[in-house]
Amino acid sequence: MQCAMLDILRCPYCGGRLELVTSMCHRTDDRGIQEGLLGCHCCIFPVVDGIPVLHLQPAAIAARAHLEAGRPALALRAMIGLDDEAAAARFEAVASCATATYRDLAESLGEGFEGGYFLYRFSDPTYVVADAVVRAVARTVLDGRRALDVCGGSGHLTRSLLDLSSGPPVLADLYFVKVWLARRFTAPGCEPVCCDANAPLPFVRGAFGFAMCADAFQYIWTKRQFVGELIRAIDGDRGNGAVAINHTRNAQAWSPSQGQPLPPSGYRDLFETLQPRLFGAAGLFSDVVSRGVVDLARRDPEQALDADPGLTIIATRHPGVFEPHTVDHPRALRGTYRINPLYETTRAGGRLQLRLRFPSEDYEAEYGGCRHYLPEETTVDASLLQALEAGGRPPALDELIRRRVIVDLPVYYY
Ligand SMILES: [Zn+2]
CATH class of the missing domain: 3.40.50.150 (Vaccinia Virus protein VP39)
Structure with a gap:
């Protein structure tokens, strides 16, 4: 967390200003406070991997104890909420990989996480x-x-x-x-x-x-x-x-x-x-x-x-x-353009043929309204898509971007 956050953060219970307790174990760098304890009039809250934890639920209490004992990795494990040693180790192995995707990490958290629909x-x-x-x-x-x-x-x-x-x-x-x-x-x-x-x-x-x-x-x-x-x-x-x-x-x-x-x-x-x-x-x-x-x-x-x-x-x-x-569609790319994962793609010569495929009947029942802008079938010129992926913005693809057939997704999303 940036140190400037201390100007807008307040204790949820006493309303007091929070300060880094410098007499206790802490770590700061050019991004701000990475690990440490924040104190107000009434509480001590942990900062775990740069994130202030401003509540008193059991995980927060455990994380605070780990930080007080100089164990930031265990504080992070407590906050991620993986009690099982093997599951925690699996998550940490994936998390430490620079090219791990959101999907990799979500899957390492178990099947129930976000219901699997985050992709769409x-x-x-x-x-x-x-x-x-x-x-x-x-x-x-x-x-x-x-x-x-x-x-x-x-x-x-x-x-x-x-x-x-x-x-x-x-x-x-x-x-x-x-x-x-x-x-x-x-x-x-x-x-x-x-x-x-x-x-x-x-x-x-x-x-x-x-x-x-x-x-x-x-x-x-x-x-x-x-x-x-x-x-x-x-x-x-x-x-x-x-x-x-x-x-x-x-x-x-x-x-x-x-x-x-x-x-x-x-x-x-x-x-x-x-x-x-x-x-x-x-x-x-x-x-x-x-x-x-x-x-x-x-x-x-x-x-x-x-x-x-x-x-x-x-x-x-x-x-x-x-x-x-x-409705404004920012011209500036936030992440990376990709074909919407709701489409099944087959290549035919220089074109990609896209066919809308819902992941489940439940998804279709809840979100089938997307048919108003996502066509059942369409084609994309592969060379234009390649140009788009290389950082260009071929005007011929504007309509597919507007209709979210091609979506601006976070880098390393899936
Ligand atoms: Zn307080």
Whole structure:
């Protein structure tokens, strides 16, 4: 973690400033604090492999004890959460390889990790909409300020904030291994923080211009406190930051997902000091995919909101947010262009023939909406693809990139 993070981090429990305890074992380098202990008025928190761990769950306590005893490798093992010696050794062997991919590491964590669908995340319909919404709002409000992604998991949407945030965007999640993967692969350059979203957030008031939580809000039990915390995080002098809660489940509409969703009126009631606007997933999806617009001027009728299983909530006083925004596709490459892994590819002469193939019926049931932009079959000129992979940008491929047949994926993703 960069040392400058100490200016925005605060203890979640006493609110006190955190300082590196220099009398105890620590290691710093040009990237900042790599290992050490952070102290406030009430607690000592470990920094493990450059990531502050600002909660008191058993893994954090174990990691702290390892650091106090001068065993940083075991502190990392405790936070990765592999109790079994052989499993931990397997993970560490893969992690130490410079060319290991996100997929290699995810597989070494066991079959259950991320459900295996992370490969397709960058083209799934909820991501496509959330990416467009997040970029539209963040681009409008940030204006030299920093962005925060809470419950951001392994950083797929933090990646959307990398070129918009002034100062690296902060990615916060309870699962250490996810933010650790995000920093290495998905959102390189972000500042990961391991913390519990059911507790007060470990940041100073007004540290951010934009604070978001995507695909996770229904799992947070302390929703009222959490919304208050997001609002506190953007409560700066200018008074025009924004909070975005993307794709939270709607208690009024059936969906296969777990958690404790609220109805639209329940979500509205959580915002006491800032008037929120709610958007149904269906309307946003249709605007983004059919018109290339994030239309935040739209007012979904209550009936439409009640019937929509996924809701997006935006709260801000910024006058520029509730307007139509053109979906921006950054020209600058973030990672590396590859054929979308949902396609089966066969080569015929100088062309590649692509055929859409879903990994499972479950995937198709949940994300089949991607058919609106991913064609069943298409072809790509192999020499153009080669030129693209070599760093060029043949205009003939723009449409395939826009439709996410060719995707900009993190380097070493799979
Ligand atoms: Zn404290």
